[in-house]
Structure formats: structure tokens, C-alpha cells
Amino acid sequence: MNSLVAQGLLLTLSGRPVLSGLDFTLAAGEFVVLAGPNGAGKSTLLRALARLRSPAAGRLLLDGDDLGRMSRETHARRVAYLPQAATVRWPLRLDHLVALGRLPHRTAKGWDAAADAQAIARALADMALAGLAERRVDTLSGGEVARALLARALAVEGEVSLLDEPVAALDPLHQLATMQRLRARACAGRMVLAVLHDLTLASRFADRVLLLAGGRLLADGPPAVALSDANLASAFGIVAERGARGGSAYLLPWEAAPMHGPPPCR
Amino acid sequence: MQATAKAPASSTIERAGARLCRRLTLALLLVLSLSLCFGAVAMTPAQLWAGISGSDPALAAILLEIRLPRVLLGAVVGAALGLCGAALQGLLQNPLAEPGLLGVSAVASLGAVAALYFGLAAVSTLALPLSALAGALLATLLLLWLARRSGSLTLILSGVALGSLAVALTALAINLSPNPYASAELVFWLMGSLRDRGLDDLLLVLPFVATGALLLRGVGRGLDALTLGEDAGQSLGIDLARLRTRVVLAAALLAGGSVAGAGGVGFVGLVVPHLVRPFVAHRPGALLWPSALAGALLLASADLAVRLLPSGSELMLGVLTALIGAPFFLHLILQLGRQQQ
Numbered sequence: 001m002n003s004l005v006a007q008g009l010l011l012t013l014s015g016r017p018v019l020s021g022l023d024f025t026l027a028a029g030e031f032v033v034l035a036g037p038n039g040a041g042k043s044t045l046l047r048a049l050a051r052l053r054s055p056a057a058g059r060l061l062l063d064g065d066d067l068g069r070m071s072r073e074t075h076a077r078r079v080a081y082l083p084q085a086a087t088v089r090w091p092l093r094l095d096h097l098v099a100l101g102r103l104p105h106r107t108a109k110g111w112d113a114a115a116d117a118q119a120i121a122r123a124l125a126d127m128a129l130a131g132l133a134e135r136r137v138d139t140l141s142g143g144e145v146a147r148a149l150l151a152r153a154l155a156v157e158g159e160v161s162l163l164d165e166p167v168a169a170l171d172p173l174h175q176l177a178t179m180q181r182l183r184a185r186a187c188a189g190r191m192v193l194a195v196l197h198d199l200t201l202a203s204r205f206a207d208r209v210l211l212l213a214g215g216r217l218l219a220d221g222p223p224a225v226a227l228s229d230a231n232l233a234s235a236f237g238i239v240a241e242r243g244a245r246g247g248s249a250y251l252l253p254w255e256a257a258p259m260h261g262p263p264p265c266r
Numbered sequence: 267m268q269a270t271a272k273a274p275a276s277s278t279i280e281r282a283g284a285r286l287c288r289r290l291t292l293a294l295l296l297v298l299s300l301s302l303c304f305g306a307v308a309m310t311p312a313q314l315w316a317g318i319s320g321s322d323p324a325l326a327a328i329l330l331e332i333r334l335p336r337v338l339l340g341a342v343v344g345a346a347l348g349l350c351g352a353a354l355q356g357l358l359q360n361p362l363a364e365p366g367l368l369g370v371s372a373v374a375s376l377g378a379v380a381a382l383y384f385g386l387a388a389v390s391t392l393a394l395p396l397s398a399l400a401g402a403l404l405a406t407l408l409l410l411w412l413a414r415r416s417g418s419l420t421l422i423l424s425g426v427a428l429g430s431l432a433v434a435l436t437a438l439a440i441n442l443s444p445n446p447y448a449s450a451e452l453v454f455w456l457m458g459s460l461r462d463r464g465l466d467d468l469l470l471v472l473p474f475v476a477t478g479a480l481l482l483r484g485v486g487r488g489l490d491a492l493t494l495g496e497d498a499g500q501s502l503g504i505d506l507a508r509l510r511t512r513v514v515l516a517a518a519l520l521a522g523g524s525v526a527g528a529g530g531v532g533f534v535g536l537v538v539p540h541l542v543r544p545f546v547a548h549r550p551g552a553l554l555w556p557s558a559l560a561g562a563l564l565l566a567s568a569d570l571a572v573r574l575l576p577s578g579s580e581l582m583l584g585v586l587t588a589l590i591g592a593p594f595f596l597h598l599i600l601q602l603g604r605q606q607q
Contacts, residue, residue, distance in 0.1 A: 047497070050497070050500075052497055052500060052501070072503050072505060075503070076501060076502050076503030077503070079501070080501070081501035083495065083497045083498050086494065086498060087494075087495060088494065089360075089492070089493050089494075089495065090359075090493050090543075090548045090549070090550060091548050092493060092549060096549060097493070100490060100491060100494060100502065101502075103487060103490065103491055103502045103503065103504075104502055104503045106487075136548070149494070152494065152498075153498075
């Protein structure tokens with residue numbers, strides 16, 4: 001897989017434009033974070049890439065092939081999707097839950113059981129779940145279930161992984177570990193596109209940030225460029241504290257920008 | 267290392283599922299043969315053999331023309347209800363989905379009662395099952411439309427409302443029926459029973475149930491994917507519209523067919539999948555066929571019980587399943603409530 005391309009994309013929700021004039025090209029091997037304030041259209045864009053809604057105008061191309069014309073089965077094998085606030089409806093065993101990610105590879109013609117088992121084991125190991133594999137999901141904590149669902153999406157081993165807030169329910173250790181794993185998956189030649197509200201994590205781990213605000217793509221570039229002071233003020237209305245540790249820069253959302261919100265009471 | 271450890275783990279589950287099916291089949295065969303021995307005339311195994319081998323024509327007639335069709339009809343209706351419940355629960359991702367609770371059976375009953383009331387059933391033997399089927403289809407489509415627009419709680423409440431409306435209209439038909447004999451016929455039919463059902467009834471019901479079951483072949487994968495909800499399920503390559511159509515059509519055929527065969531037998535579709543679920547590791551796709559077998563076993567046993575219970579007149583089958591099923595349903599709701607806390 002070489003590229004995922006959006007050309008002149010227009011996405012609407014019940015007739016109202018949510019995102020318009022979107023153009024971007026994502027390459028294999030990139031860990032891309034999709035950031036933006038609530039209601040900016042991040043989930044809508046992810047759903048369009050997951051083929052759960054069709055664009056009102058414009059095109060989405062995966063390696064030059066129109067996403068909408070691809071067969072359902074091919075798309076399911078190539079593009080994995082983790083919805084926002086995902087849930088499990090039945091108390092499956094954790095390894096069975098993760099194995100659902102292999103469904104697209106299990107065709108009527110048969111499947112490669114060894115590849116399945118490897119993908120499941122890799123996903124469980126990546127999410128540090130190997131020890132819980134035989135537990136029922138209703139006996140796990142919320143964060144463990146969130147990791148299991150992320151492992152399910154990773155088990156697809158799609159060329160593209162679309163993850164809507166994959167680390168929102170995780171504790172700090174697992175947030176850091178998960179970001180590292182996602183980055184490692186990208187480095188191994190896959191593309192990861194994740195919606196993230198945590199700008200500190202985004203700026204530290206992402207290769208690239210797509211910043212959505214005001215119904216358009218406000219910025220597209222490495223974190224230092226896309227999450228500039230000006231962009232943070234205009235997209236989120238915040239001011240960030242910046243620093244560096246061990247040669248890498250970090251940012252910390254600090255306070256509302258002067259024109260936004262009341263002044264602090266201290 | 268883990269890769270090698272995984273494969274046996276899941277094939278253990280597959281083997282457990284196959285073992286469950288074998289045991290259910292054995293138990294079903296046992297109950298069916300026991301069932302053949304008991305009835306208005308009890309038979310010893312020797313007499314049973316005399317009937318089967320045809321050496322005693324009177325016993326053979328009782329067995330083949332009266333008892334066997336009834337026993338098989340019970341198993342077919344039970345299988346239809348168990349399968350229907352399991353498929354609907356998988357599609358709606360809700361353990362409370364069941365043709366009885368969702369009003370599907372009540373609307374099917376209304377259709378059948380309308381056929382009896384307007385005398386259509388006397389004109390053609392197909393009128394009753396077809397109108398029961400039409401009722402089931404109408405109700406399922408309406409519920410599906412409601413399910414797309416709102417959550418599962420709304421769906422179940424709508425089902426309850428739909429069922430109440432159908433019951434009220436059915437009561438109206440009984441109320442307005444021309445003579446006491448006709449209204450008694452309607453009432454008895456509604457309670458659900460296999461009494462006096464014969465080969466004709468079996469042959470009438472079988473095609474609908476078989477078609478419904480055939481439609482459900484291969485939907486297991488889609489139901490498994492829906493464990494993750496509709497969005498993630500679709501991202502796994504599931505054609506949701508197609509899956510919905512198949513399951514709804516199948517549910518209508520199964521529920522309509524069972525109502526046409528045995529009247530209003532409630533709670534089987536709710537209880538059976540719930541009992542089977544732990545044995546298939548809660549996977550909705552693996553639940554379908556064991557639920558059909560367990561439903562057949564449950565209803566065949568219940569029918570045997572109503573014939574054996576020492577009551578003045580034979581207890582109605584639907585009354586027995588409701589007596590067992592309703593407390594069970596309450597237990598299920600309390601359990602779900604505790605889980606949500």
C-alpha cells in the first residue's frame with residue numbers, strides 16, 4: 001500500500017456540510033493523528049474512510065482505487081476501523097473477541113489458520129492482553145475492554161487502521177505503551193490514522209497531524225507545525241505550555257486563550 | 267509460542283459445540299421415542315415395536331397417524347422458536363429479543379384468528395398459516411423499522427405495545443364471534459397446544475420452518491460481527507442490509523410457521539438461546555443450531571409433560587411454557603439489571 005488520498009472531499013450530515021474541500025495524501029508508514037475540537041468532523045471523516053457514509057462530493061482513493069467501488073470484502077481486509085466508544089454486546093472470551101478481527105480474512109474459500117493465530121497473538125501482545133486471553137470480557141475493567149477492542153481492530157492487520165479515540169479510556173502507562181505500539185505498526189509499513197484529543201500524546205508520537213476546525217482542514221504537517229500556537233488558538237481557543245525533555249519537544253494544553261472564556265479566578 | 271497455543275484453544279470450543287449438538291440430538295431422540303409411548307393409550311416398548319413393525323394395525327394407526335405427527339410437530343415448532351429467538355437476539359444484539367415478547371407471535375396469532383373468524387380457514391387449509399405468516403412478517407418489518415430509528419429499549423417497548431394491540435384485536439374477534447363454540451375454538455387455539463394436530467398440520471408447517479432455517483444458513487458470521495455493534499460489524503465486510511433482510515424474513519417464517527402449527531407457545535424463543543449461550547462461549551453465530559435442537563428438545567419434553575401430568579383435562583402446552591418461562595424472564599431481567607449497575 002502506498003497512499004490514501006482525499007480529493008475535494010465534501011461530507012454532510014443530514015444535508016448540512018460538516019467538512020468541505022478536504023485534500024490530503026497519507027502515505028504508508030505514517031502514524032497520523034486527526035485532531036480538532038468537538039464537532040469538527042473527525043469521526044465523520046473516519047466513518048467516510050471506513051465506508052460507513054459516502055462523500056457528498058469528492059473522491060477517496062486507496063492506491064488509486066476509488067474506495068466506494070472497492071468490494072466490501074476487499075475494503076474490510078485492507079481497512080480496519082475502531083468506532084468511538086466501542087462496546088461488546090455479548091460476554092465473549094477475550095481471544096474470541098480479538099479473533100473477530102480475522103473475519104474479513106475467513107472467506108468461503110478457506111483461510112490461513114496460522115496467519116490468523118499469529119495476527120491474534122500479535123494483537124494480544126501489543127495490547128498487553130496475552131495473560132487475559134481466556135477471560136470473559138464482562139469480567140474485565142473498562143480500560144481492559146477498550147484495549148481488547150483496539151486489539152480486535154489491530155488483528156485485522158489492515159494496510160490502514162482507522163482508530164477513533166483509541167486511548168481515551170486507558171491509564172497513563174497504557175496510553176504511552178499503546179501510542180508506542182501504534183507507532184511501531186506504522187513504522188512496519190502500515191498506515192495508522194487515529195483521532196486523539198490528547199495533544200500532548202499527539203505531539204509526542206505522531207509523524208503528522210491533520211487539524212480539523214471550522215469545517216475544513218486547518219493544518220496538515222508534523223506536530224510542531226500543525227500544532228503551532230496560532231493554530232491551537234484558532235482551532236481550540238487554547239494556549240499551550242511548551243518544553244523539551246531529552247531532545248524532544250512536548251506541549252501541554254495550559255489555559256483558554258485570552259479571547260476565550262472567563263479569566264482565571266486566581 | 268502463543269500462536270501454537272491459540273489454535274487448540276479455539277478448536278476445543280468447536281469440539282465442545284459439536285459435543286453439545288450430539289448430546290442434544292441424543293436427548294431429543296430419547297424424548298421423542300418416550301413421547302411415542304405415552305398418550306391416551308399408553309404403550310409398552312413391546313407394543314411400540316408391534317406398532318412400528320406393523321404387526322398390530324390398530325397400534326400402527328395410532329402411532330403413525332396420531333402420535334408421530336404430533337410429536338414431530340412439537341419438535342419442529344420448538345426448533346423454529348429456538349432458532350428464531352437465537353437469530354433475532356443476534357441481529358438486535360439483545361438477549362430479550364424473542365418473537366413472543368416482541369409481539370411477532372401475537373400479530374401472527376391475530377392473523378390466524380382473523381382467518382378463523384372470517385371463515386377463510388374453512389375455505390382453504392393454507393389460509394390460516396399464510397395469514398399467520400403475513401402477521402409475523404408485518405410485525406417483524408415494523409419492529410425492524412423501529413429498531414433502525416431508536417435503541418433496543420424502545421424496540422422492546424414497541425414490541426410490547428404491538429403485542430398488546432394484537433391481543434386486544436384478537437380479544438375483539440373472540441368477543442364478536444357468532445357463537446360460543448367458535449369463540450372457545452379461538453381461545454383454545456390461542457393458548458397454544460399440539461392436541462389433535464395431525465400429519466396435515468405437520469406438512470403445512472414444515473415448508474415454512476425449513477425455508478426459514480435455510481435462510482439462516484451462513485448468517486452466523488454476520489451475527490458474530492454484530493457483537494461489535496453495527497458500525498464495526500460493517501467494517502468487517504458484513505452486508506448489514508442483506509443480513510437484516512435474511513434474518514427478518516427467516517424470523518417471520520419461523521414464528522409464523524410455529525404459530526400456525528401450535529398456536530401461541532410463548533417464551534421458548536427467549537429461554538432456549540439463553541440456556542444454550544454459555545455452552546457456545548456466548549458467540550451469537552455458534553448459538554443458532556444448538557438453539558434449534560434445544561428448542562425441539564424443550565417443546566417435545568413439555569408436550570410429553572402435559573400428556574403425563576395427572577390433571578383432569580390435558581394442560582395446554584402454551585400455558586405450561588408460560589408458567590415456566592415467565593418467572594425465568596423475570597430472573598433474566600433482574601440479572602441484566604444487576605450487570606448494568
